[in-house]
Amino acid sequence: MDNERGAVSNCCLTIWCVCFSLTAFISMLECYYYDILPFWYKLPITYACYVAIFCLLTSIINPIFYVQYLHYGPSRDQAIAASAFSCITSVLYAIDVACTWKYYKLKNIPCYEHTLPGLLKILESVVACVIFSFISNTSLYWPQPALKCCLAVYFTCFVRVAVAMLLKLSGWENRLPLQLTIFHLGQTMLSFLLYVSAMVLWPLCQFDEKLGGQPHWYSDLSCVDELTDYGCVWDQRLAVAILTAINLLMYVVDLVYWTRQFSVGTEHQPSTPYPLHSQGVSLQRSVEP
Template identity: 55%
Template sequence: MSNSGMTLYLADLDTTCRFLRLPQIFSTCMSFSLVADMGIHRGYIGNWFMCIWCFCCAMTLIILTVELRRLPPEFPFFWCLSNTYACYSALLCLSASVIYSITYIHFLPYGPYRDQAIAATAFSCIASVFYAMEVVKMWERCKIYKTTCYVLTMPGLLKVLETFMAGIIFSFIINTTLYLHQPALEWCVAVYSICFIPAALAILLNLGEWEYRLPGPFPLFQLVLTLLSVLLYISALVLWLLYQFNEEFGGHPQRSSDEHCRDELTYDMCTWDQRLAVAVLTAINLLAYVAELVYWARQVSVETKALPRVS
């Protein structure tokens, strides 16, 4: 990392704070306030996403305070941490907007509570846009000032997406009735955990610039782990689809066949909805791992070709 580039980056940080941090705080605060004002009508889903918006608002305020007090130079990797937070916040607010509108607003009757829920979703979308703008701005500044940050690279962004999707999957499989006492589905849960740990460690290693302390080349190390993750996720996706949606394996192919699902608002996603959500998220994460596998395969290929040939 270039020290001069870091100095210029920090000098140019105030503008980003003024034009991005404040709208982020305002949007997440509005989403939180609108849902909180609904009282008992916000339901379980509303409580969950209200906590997400509150967390994003509080953390953004803390980061803004630290930046305005000119403290980042005292913490060398602070800017990488703030960039990582922006990536996750963009995904959090976007997922909150989508899931909240699909699982909750759709069932609300027309009236003031529905209007508040729609407004909260709109502000959450706005917040995700501003967080995404911050990621793009920081990526541009990295190129201009010749600095580097792992989460602003292609493998870094894919790792953020993989860990985020795994976190959402974990939030759904808290409901142990989805897989308990079914070895094939318990294997799927084990896959999500096994693949999450090295992905999270890769982010931490790169943020701390410890990847070069590994015994072998980092690209080759990542290639092997990513290939293993792809194979594990393929097995998890196939088994999850078979045992959750195929009648021959005890699954429920249609929502109406699941006795736990009802048409009226229940303040929670029914078990069939959770099964479907996990299947979709597993497929998305598999695509992310495949994309990362292609990236690392190309990197290893390029490094291999660059090695001197022994005559």
């Protein structure tokens, strides 16, 4: 396009290319090698859920952080067309998800993606990927070590969610040495605490003038320079802070869910290790003269 795209727009372009490649790859496998894995039937609907959300987000992010900074001309028209087709693609993938889910419902096949923990895992990982698209701009965090700790938080929690999803989809989570509820509760508690630290550090270091931050939009030269083609860096900092708060809220819901599951599981456990034996002893004593 003969102009600098910027980190955020490059991430949108990468998402579109990856979605196209994976869709072609999955389509070929479904035609010839659909039974290559025992859990293959779970992958297409999981992939479609992710891509529907990703394409919808890129349809929003690309115009806000890239298209509006372009000058009128062929490059701007092409960028607008790309965003429009991304929105259409999102709708088509959403239809794919709805049709697959309806088919699973008719066949009595359980669908993890339509449960509350499954939906939360998808949203948590998607929001983390959107954060990655913004922090690919190294100017957001490079000068301050505290912001690099926030990067470690985002990557650690994303890996944790990805591992939990893979264990669930492959059916290997039942092989864990820990109880399933305790495993998810511990992981969610860890992610919640890490995101609390990121929720404190990121806005504090980015917007507090005493710590080297920029509290006002007009203090960032990339926002007031009319010649820029890659968006306002201050807006990207604010977007990361908002997305961190959104993911923290979802981790709170996830934590409440698994805490409730753990408490319900403990309520159904017997209070004494041998309740039937004790009842038998008391009954025997009652019939003795």
